[in-house]
């Protein structure tokens with residue numbers, strides 16, 4: 001997994017609430033057996049018309065936001081399915097940070113496993129960043145994971161919380177499986193005790 | 202004496218392998234269900250790292266999302282990408298020694314239908330699957346989580362999941378349901394009440410008389426949509442109904458193990474006085490047959506209602522409602538019962554079980570599908586299909602004008618040939634009415650099987666109580 005330390009980039013505004021995983025990456029793109037290449041299909045049905053032409057009004061089609069690295073989104077972003085294709089598509093497009101007042105649980109977890117930082121902030125902070133994001137290519141934010149701060153175009157700073165374990169994994173690009181296997185002995189011990197107590201499982 | 206625990210606390214504690222000071226925990230997993238869409242990258246990851254599946258005997262694979270449901274599907278999957286995905290699952294199952302139910306096996310079906318049906322799903326277990334509707338299995342008093350593909354790989358390799366404990370939420374449904382109101386109406390009404398983010402960060406335990414009175418099928422319908430309410434898992438404490446359902450299933454414990462299991466399962470309930478972080482109480486008498494009008498499962502109204510206006514909402518929901526109404530092609534103030542439909546879809550892991558089909562057959566008694574309407578019934582598994590044929594239900598439904606299909610996810614999400622055309626309007630027993638979910642531009646109204654049958658008869662959204 002790619003490390004996440006500090007990201008500086010354009011933030012795109014997406015004030016819609018309840019953006020679901022079917023919007024982020026529709027089902028026809030779930031047939032891939034790879035993790036990469038989904039960026040062009042990110043937000044497919046909002047981004048292209050039925051003939052495959054770009055819809056100019058859609059935020060990521062606007063010249064200022066084509067290279068956005070940050071999304072500022074409405075409440076409950078990423079609700080719906082467990083598809084990890086959603087963070088894969090965001091990552092493949094170049095999005096490394098999503099900011100909202102709330103996220104769906106599975107999507108939130110999936111982001112961390114793919115080097116994307118989802119940030120939960122109170123409404124007034126999201127509103128402020130949404131305003132900043134409306135400023136087109138001047139909407140540059142800096143997200144520093146180490147110090148847990150977001151710096152806006154005017155130099156204002158917002159602090160955010162992040163789970164210490166998840167922060168550690170992101171900062172170092174750590175692979176969960178490798179970490180867990182450090183506890184392999186504990187798993188073995190648990191397993192034999194458990195299997196004796198619950199032999200039918 | 203130890204502090205009173207919730208059912209969630211008890212299952213959690215029984216599976217805790219390791220806990221860090223910050224609460225990050227390693228949870229042991231009893232069952233890992235795998236389907237073709239969210240697993241290829243996980244198996245690829247294992248291969249690249251030279252890892253094995255730690256507990257292949259606890260892992261079960263079945264293709265469901267991509268499989269065609271036409272009667273001639275034995276001739277193979279036409280869509281190349283779909284075929285590659287299904288073939289990949291079969292190969293991965295074989296290479297890693299996992300039980301696999303192929304497309305031609307009568308036991309094939311939607312992963313959340315076959316798990317309980319074959320006795321893989323048992324009370325007190327931890328169950329995961331790379332699919333958000335894994336919550337379904339919570340109906341047995343099992344802690345069942347949907348997980349992402351990285352987590353699928355993690356469970357394959359380690360038989361554990363890294364988790365932080367969620368909060369406890371109680372949803373109590375008091376009293377008895379009025380006639381014509383079903384499990385689907387309960388679960389949709391709860392979401393209508395809490396919103397799609399209401400359960401975020403929580404595990405829901407459903408309780409109360411109306412829940413106890415539900416069959417196992419009904420309970421699965423309720424838990425299935427816990428995820429639409431934002432909760433990662435829904436739970437119902439097991440009782441005699443649960444044990445009777447499980448008893449004798451192919452992978453359920455037998456003999457001495459059965460006795461031992463039963464003794465343990467009877468301890469699986471929330472202790473008197475246990476703490477819930479959030480509580481919701483509904484009176485069953487207040488629940489009506491409901492339908493959705495928008496593109497979020499929280500857009501729920503009684504069938505007697507009218508299409509709302511964006512001005513009825515506040516905040517970000519105003520814009521969302523405007524967008525929904527535009528997408529759905531609906532005008533505020535229209536009576537829901539005047540909304541005409543083109544298609545009826547009965548099936549999915551929410552409502553593709555035998556009881557759902559019996560319910561539909563009951564409503565269709567002496568009636569027919571309206572001429573010109575597309576009406577499909579897709580049993581949730583090959584075994585459900587076979588049972589419906591044996592009970593004579595299938596024949597009746599075919600005679601009433603339904604298209605009787607093979608098992609799979611079908612039009613719940615159009616990853617297979619069953620899709621809505623742009624603008625086509627569907628009365629659907631599935632669980633998601635998101636834009637494009639059933640086919641690009643397709644319009645979905647979620648409802649119960651009884652309400653879907655009523656709509657099939659009249660060709661519009663209909664109050665089943667009026668039939």
Ligand code: SF4
Nearest residue numbers: 334549550610613614
């Ligand atoms: S029936 Fe629908 S919700 Fe259920 S597993 Fe299949 S696609 Fe998902």
